[in-house]
Amino acid sequence: MKLVLSRKSHNSLSDQIVQQIAGRIQSSMLTGGEKLPSIRQLSVDAGISFLTVHKAYKKLEQAGMVKSIQGKGVYVERPAQKEAAENSFDWQLSIPAYLTRSSFHSRPKTTYSFDYSAMHSGLLPTIYLADQLTEMLKAEPAILGTYGDVQGDALTREAFSTYFQKQLGLSSAADDLIMTTGLHQGIELIAKTLIGPGDVVITEAPTYPGVLDILMNRGAQVIPIAMDEEGMRADLLAQVAKTYHPKAIYMNPTFQNPTGRSMSERRRKEVLYQAQLHGMFIIEDDSWSELYFDEKPPPKSIKAFDDEGRILFLKGFSKALAPGIRVGTIFAEGPFKKLLLSAKASSDLGTPLLTQRAVLPFLTSDRMMQHFAKLRFALELRRDKAISILSASFDSSVSWTVPEGGLNIWVTFPESVSTVELYEYCLRHDLSFLPGHVCYPYEPASHHLRLTYSLLSERDLEQGLHAFVSLANDFINNRLESGC
Amino acid sequence: MKLVLSRKSHNSLSDQIVQQIAGRIQSSMLTGGEKLPSIRQLSVDAGISFLTVHKAYKKLEQAGMVKSIQGKGVYVERPAQKEAAENSFDWQLSIPAYLTRSSFHSRPKTTYSFDYSAMHSGLLPTIYLADQLTEMLKAEPAILGTYGDVQGDALTREAFSTYFQKQLGLSSAADDLIMTTGLHQGIELIAKTLIGPGDVVITEAPTYPGVLDILMNRGAQVIPIAMDEEGMRADLLAQVAKTYHPKAIYMNPTFQNPTGRSMSERRRKEVLYQAQLHGMFIIEDDSWSELYFDEKPPPKSIKAFDDEGRILFLKGFSKALAPGIRVGTIFAEGPFKKLLLSAKASSDLGTPLLTQRAVLPFLTSDRMMQHFAKLRFALELRRDKAISILSASFDSSVSWTVPEGGLNIWVTFPESVSTVELYEYCLRHDLSFLPGHVCYPYEPASHHLRLTYSLLSERDLEQGLHAFVSLANDFINNRLESGC
Numbered sequence: 005m006k007l008v009l010s011r012k013s014h015n016s017l018s019d020q021i022v023q024q025i026a027g028r029i030q031s032s033m034l035t036g037g038e039k040l041p042s043i044r045q046l047s048v049d050a051g052i053s054f055l056t057v058h059k060a061y062k063k064l065e066q067a068g069m070v071k072s073i074q075g076k077g078v079y080v081e082r083p084a085q086k087e088a089a090e091n092s093f094d095w096q097l098s099i100p101a102y103l104t105r106s107s108f109h110s111r112p113k114t115t116y117s118f119d120y121s122a123m124h125s126g127l128l129p130t131i132y133l134a135d136q137l138t139e140m141l142k143a144e145p146a147i148l149g150t151y152g153d154v155q156g157d158a159l160t161r162e163a164f165s166t167y168f169q170k171q172l173g174l175s176s177a178a179d180d181l182i183m184t185t186g187l188h189q190g191i192e193l194i195a196k197t198l199i200g201p202g203d204v205v206i207t208e209a210p211t212y213p214g215v216l217d218i219l220m221n222r223g224a225q226v227i228p229i230a231m232d233e234e235g236m237r238a239d240l241l242a243q244v245a246k247t248y249h250p251k252a253i254y255m256n257p258t259f260q261n262p263t264g265r266s267m268s269e270r271r272r273k274e275v276l277y278q279a280q281l282h283g284m285f286i287i288e289d290d291s292w293s294e295l296y297f298d299e300k301p302p303p304k305s306i307k308a309f310d311d312e313g314r315i316l317f318l319k320g321f322s323k324a325l326a327p328g329i330r331v332g333t334i335f336a337e338g339p340f341k342k343l344l345l346s347a348k349a350s351s352d353l354g355t356p357l358l359t360q361r362a363v364l365p366f367l368t369s370d371r372m373m374q375h376f377a378k379l380r381f382a383l384e385l386r387r388d389k390a391i392s393i394l395s396a397s398f399d400s401s402v403s404w405t406v407p408e409g410g411l412n413i414w415v416t417f418p419e420s421v422s423t424v425e426l427y428e429y430c431l432r433h434d435l436s437f438l439p440g441h442v443c444y445p446y447e448p449a450s451h452h453l454r455l456t457y458s459l460l461s462e463r464d465l466e467q468g469l470h471a472f473v474s475l476a477n478d479f480i481n482n483r484l485e486s487g488c
Numbered sequence: 489m490k491l492v493l494s495r496k497s498h499n500s501l502s503d504q505i506v507q508q509i510a511g512r513i514q515s516s517m518l519t520g521g522e523k524l525p526s527i528r529q530l531s532v533d534a535g536i537s538f539l540t541v542h543k544a545y546k547k548l549e550q551a552g553m554v555k556s557i558q559g560k561g562v563y564v565e566r567p568a569q570k571e572a573a574e575n576s577f578d579w580q581l582s583i584p585a586y587l588t589r590s591s592f593h594s595r596p597k598t599t600y601s602f603d604y605s606a607m608h609s610g611l612l613p614t615i616y617l618a619d620q621l622t623e624m625l626k627a628e629p630a631i632l633g634t635y636g637d638v639q640g641d642a643l644t645r646e647a648f649s650t651y652f653q654k655q656l657g658l659s660s661a662a663d664d665l666i667m668t669t670g671l672h673q674g675i676e677l678i679a680k681t682l683i684g685p686g687d688v689v690i691t692e693a694p695t696y697p698g699v700l701d702i703l704m705n706r707g708a709q710v711i712p713i714a715m716d717e718e719g720m721r722a723d724l725l726a727q728v729a730k731t732y733h734p735k736a737i738y739m740n741p742t743f744q745n746p747t748g749r750s751m752s753e754r755r756r757k758e759v760l761y762q763a764q765l766h767g768m769f770i771i772e773d774d775s776w777s778e779l780y781f782d783e784k785p786p787p788k789s790i791k792a793f794d795d796e797g798r799i800l801f802l803k804g805f806s807k808a809l810a811p812g813i814r815v816g817t818i819f820a821e822g823p824f825k826k827l828l829l830s831a832k833a834s835s836d837l838g839t840p841l842l843t844q845r846a847v848l849p850f851l852t853s854d855r856m857m858q859h860f861a862k863l864r865f866a867l868e869l870r871r872d873k874a875i876s877i878l879s880a881s882f883d884s885s886v887s888w889t890v891p892e893g894g895l896n897i898w899v900t901f902p903e904s905v906s907t908v909e910l911y912e913y914c915l916r917h918d919l920s921f922l923p924g925h926v927c928y929p930y931e932p933a934s935h936h937l938r939l940t941y942s943l944l945s946e947r948d949l950e951q952g953l954h955a956f957v958s959l960a961n962d963f964i965n966n967r968l969e970s971g972c
Contacts, residue, residue: 338577
């Protein structure tokens with residue numbers, strides 16, 4: 005056995021022997037029952053004292069890793085582990101981890117990015133926000149030195165509550181709100197509190213990939229339910245609820261991510277009714293109900309019809325306002341709120357006060373509604389542009405949603421077209437979108453994709469869409485020609 | 489059966505009947521086998537049509553909640569659930585939740601607060617930070633409009649990495665760092681990735697209560713190991729590691745929270761050695777190694793001796809710098825880092841860019857080291873003041889640690905004294921501390937408490953400590969007199 009020992013190391017020579025032998029046992033280089041070199045032989049080989057080796061073997065024995073058998077020698081005791089060691093960090097690979105699914109991929113950046121549901125910087129009021137924040141820091145630098153409340157800053161909660169009442173028709177008390185670091189964290193806090201191994205949760209199919217990561221990492225069984233023009237199908241929901249006794253439904257009823265579809269008011273009530281009937285929570289994700297293109301706003305949130313605390317209502321303004329700030333809230337009524345507060349405390353002790361106060365001036369000013377009006381206009385133009393290019397470029401085998409708000413279009417190709425392969429193809433041409441399979445939990449459909457029309461400048465959007473339809477048509481035609 | 493029906497409701501009359509009956513079944517007001525009123529009787533009682541009631545009963549039957557038996561009537565089908573309904577939110581109480589333990593209590597605020605491990609605002613560089621942040625916003629308002637990277641802002645990671653190298657002797661690459669919302673979130677991300685039901689994790693006894701919440705909410709078995717003057721006892725660690733095969737050790741070796749004790753360098757190496765021997769991670773929480781009172785700094789972090797990615801090293805500056813900002817980092821090497829990134833993405837998609845950039849000017853300026861020098865001086869004075877008042881006021885039955893850095897003193901009373909009761913007593917006199925039992929996982933010792941000497945002004949600290957020793961002595965004497 006060749007050991008690499010150093011007299012200059014922090015560790016004693018005998019500890020170095022122990023580590024190296026233990027490492028070999030852990031990495032299966034030495035397996036159970038194998039005989040170690042004798043103490044005398046190892047001390048000669050390594051040029052160290054008999055006593056040093058003796059001490060090391062004694063320690064290995066005390067740790068239960070080897071066994072000394074009188075008159076025979078020293079044998080490896082512990083059954084070998086799975087992974088073979090390649091480098092010094094590889095022991096980590098043999099440790100079981102709990103994240104079964106994640107949407108975290110460091111996706112390559114492209115010139116024509118249709119894959120991130122975010123806003124082009126020209127559409128955001130960053131200079132106004134920066135001015136307001138500067139004023140605030142001048143007047144009250146102490147906010148930097150103050151721990152935020154776990155539930156969230158009282159002033160910011162008041163402002164959200166007022167906004168909810170005025171703009172969304174929701175009668176929320178400031179005390180019913182918990183501030184979060186982005187809306188996404190709100191989903192995570194709810195899941196951490198409510199969902200555990202084997203619990204059943206219903207989602208729309210397709211759904212926001214982030215929620216699938218969260219639910220599946222909690223060990224949940226996710227049942228995706230198909231949508232029609234009005235949103236999640238109520239007949240399927242009733243059936244699933246009766247059979248599987250789900251704990252919750254996650255939904256994004258208004259301008260849904262990824263499809264851009266909105267749920268009808270009738271369907272919203274039916275979903276609430278099923279939740280009441282079967283004792284479920286509804287996790288209602290309202291990311292962008294302000295961003296409607298019709299003259300009149302979308303239907304009221306499901307929360308507006310809830311008087312039993314069935315709905316855990318989530319709101320965030322990161323995307324539409326300031327992605328560098330990331331403030332969201334959970335509106336929760338009833339005793340469950342206290343558990344959510346525990347989950348928040350256990351997660352990060354509370355959202356930073358600075359970011360909460362940074363959105364406050366905006367929330368309480370007219371500027372907010374003017375900003376949304378501007379966004380609605382700009383996004384509608386972009387949607388129209390996108391739809392007109394798709395319509396002019398694809399034959400009837402390709403279809404898409406025409407969203408009445410939000411940031412995304414859901415494109416459906418014939419079942420034989422893999423958007424995962426199309427994605428790889430487009431990446432090589434400096435263009436990206438979200439392959440649709442990540443929006444399904446177990447047996448994903450892979451002939452859809454999500455196009456976000458909000459991230460690029462108007463010029464890049466137009467050029468990028470022309471590039472996209474041309475790449476997609478090339479890809480489909482090449483497949484046909486090669487007989488796939 | 490008295491139903492409250494409204495023709496003005498969003499819901500149809502038959503849905504209202506369904507909800508109210510379903511609610512009674514779920515809340516045990518109606519139990520399995522119970523007979524519902526006949527359709528005719530209910531329609532007469534409630535003054536509504538026969539058909540409406542019929543429709544409601546049909547729906548309840550479809551939902552599997554009641555059963556209609558030909559010629560006999562309609563019976564409650566579902567076995568009753570546990571909790572009785574008191575108001576419309578009480579159905580929530582019957583839903584099993586997953587948070588088994590939490591340190592979130594909205595503790596009452598007192599004049600003499602010794603319970604929060606935080607810094608008096610006069611000790612913080614808030615005005616300097618506010619100025620720097622203002623400059624930055626003026627130069628680059630776009631940071632408000634930019635999504636932070638999931639791993640964290642590259643510039644901020646560079647700055648942390650440089651700080652680690654210069655000040656802590658840690659050779660970290662910026663790519664090995666993951667930015668978090670406070671150090672606490674770092675622990676949570678590690679736990680979410682590594683720890684699941686039944687996994688064994690070792691902590692010091694006593695330990696930081698927040699880590700117990702996190703671990704126990706993940707379903708871990710926490711084994712607390714007693715400390716001596718050098719820190720966690722290595723002999724007990726070896727024994728526990730051999731018997732229970734823990735996945736990780738959480739420790740706060742330098743100026744430990746809550747005891748204020750520091751682990752010797754020899755012990756640090758022994759702990760690392762045990763981790764190597766038994767294939768464990770060490771979660772090393774370095775909240776305040778900068779805040780030492782001796783002339784020379786404390787021993788190097790365990791991470792400094794680690795070349796296998798055994799140590800997940802956590803650093804945060806919220807307490808010592810700006811609690812309103814809350815930025816921390818995990819220094820992790822090896823393949824495990826990628827899993828941590830997934831956990832971060834799944835938790836909140838990344839720490840806000842604003843808060844990361846807000847600490848950046850400080851991290852890269854000399855101001856930082858000047859600030860720490862000032863803090864060391866101020867905290868040492870406070871510690872001395874606290875120790876002198878304790879020494880002058882308690883007899884030998886009460887003892888305490890004399891921390892060589894950090895914010896906390898750990899006070900030990902005779903075993904017969906309950907610091908939970910003492911806490912209640914002090915609260916009535918407008919004074920608070922942290923009762924020690926929250927620092928143990930299962931069978932807490934309840935004769936300790938933690939006093940934080942950093943939160944109050946110098947004047948309040950002195951007055952508060954005099955009040956504390958006087959209250960504690962009164963409490964103990966009253967107990968003796970009443971023969972408890």
